[in-house]
Amino acid sequence: MYGSREIEPRRSRFAAKASIWVVPLSALAIITAADLALRGGSGVCVMYAVVPALALLQGADQRRFHLTGVAAFSVCFLLAVIRGREDALASAAGVAAVMVVCGIGCLGRLRRLADTQAVAEVVQRALLRPLPSRLGPLRLETRYLASAPQAQVGGDVYDAAWTPYGIRLLIGDVMGNGLGTVETAGRLLGAFREAAYDEEDLASLAWRLHVGLSRDPGVGERGVFATALLVNVSPAGDVAEVLSCGHPPPLLLRSDGGVEEVExxxxxxxxxxxxxxxxxxxxxxxxxxxDGLLLYTDGFTEARDADGEFFPLARHAACGEPEDLVQRLVDDLAAHVGDRLGDDAALVMLRRHEADGIKVDDHVRHSATP
Structure with missing residues (x-):
């Protein structure tokens, strides 16, 4: 089994699906009410043809588009049969014509868009390959959230590797936007997957990642760089070494429910x-x-609600059971920001298995290294 990913908050998905039905059906109801109130003499009846077009503008798929068009056609046909109105019959023909034209043109574009999104999903899986739910003494869970429904690739990356030096994890955030950011993210992951098995310490690993990015002459010209957090967990799972390259610090999740930011x-x-x-x-x-560590990108900590308040990640991480922590944080973030994220966001949670083990030092130890 692998940790699952969330592409966008649940509230955003629900709102988008609801609007596909609400907008065209509301327009249908308003047009019908106006037509009946004016007793068909005002030419309102011709507006029925815009109903299926509105469904397409709201992003309806083929099934929803056809159902909306059939509803508009049925209303026009009933008006023509029950009240004997020739204008309603002409409007029914207009609805049918719009459905044919839009069906040939716009739905073809939607299918091409769906194919493009499928390719984006493959690219995303190539970049962010699923991590195993268990890696040695650790349990892993990941989530990736895109800031827009159609954006399935971005600059937030993560990966893990079981190396001769321990279990190594990377979470990073490539600065910039567009295809150049995706390219840089791919270079970063490629460098990590190669160097994680070769470099004995995290400082050397960070330098290898830096060199891997710097080999692209366009990076400096575009002003693109990447923050990264590197973690090396000992084979026994009792000690984690953390190195930050300009990245937000991880949260230390204690087994008793306590949460503290690693300084x-x-x-x-x-x-x-x-x-x-x-x-x-x-x-x-x-x-x-x-115990565990929660690694994250600034898409979580810099997400704002309608009042401009930042999402309190540490406070939300301190509540609830560890088994559903990652999904609950995703749901809490969706509730905090509302309809849409302002930036991509990623989470990686690692937790040491609950079993009898070696007693370890509870304190965080620091030592300067030139």
Missing amino acids: IGSPLPPLGMLELSQEHVRIEVGLRPG
């Missing part, structure tokens, strides 16, 4: 700017059985 101290600059760094702070976090 990074002096993080490295983002990847693409590591030549500006002089030293970094090596951070080790002791993990007891049941």
Whole structure:
């Protein structure tokens, strides 16, 4: 089994699907009421032809488009039969003509768009391959949320690898937008998948990622760089080393429900700017059985509600059972921001299995490394 991904908040999906029906059917009801009130003498009847077109504008698929058109055609046909109105019969013919024209043109475009989104899904899976739900002594759960329904690829990335030096995880956020960002995200993941097995320490791994991005001469010209958080968990799962390259610090999830932010101290600059760094702070976090780390991108912490308040990720992470924590955070974020996210967002939760293990130091240890 693999951790699942959410492409967009549930509230946004529900609102989008509801509007497909509400807008055209409301227009149908208004046109019918106006036509009956004016007793068919005002020419309102010709407006029935816009109902199926409105359904397409709302993003209706083929089935919804046909159902909406049939509803408009049926109303016109009933008016023609029951009241003997020739204008209603002409309107029914107009609805049928609109359905034929739109069906040939617009629905063909929708099918091409669906094919494009299917390709985007394949690209997304190639970039963000599913992580196993269990990796050695760790349980893993991931989520990816796109800021727009049609955007299935973006600059937020994550990956994990079981290496000779321990279990290594990456979460990153490529700055920028457009296809160049997707290309840079692919380069970052490719560099991590190669270097994670070769470099003995996280600082060397971060430099390899930096070099991998810098090999693209266009990166500097576009001003694109990437924040990244690297984590190395010991084979026993009792110690996690954390290195930040300009990325938000992880949250330490204690087995008793406590949540605290891991203090990074002096993080490295983002990847693409590591030549500006002089030293970094090596951070080790002791993990007891049941403890975990929550890695995230700023799409969570910088999400705002209608009043401009940021999403309190740490407060929401402190509530509830660990089994459903990631999905509940996704739902809470959707409730906080409303209809749409302002930025892509990603979550990776790792948790040490709840079993008898070695007693570890509860404190976070820091040491400066030149």
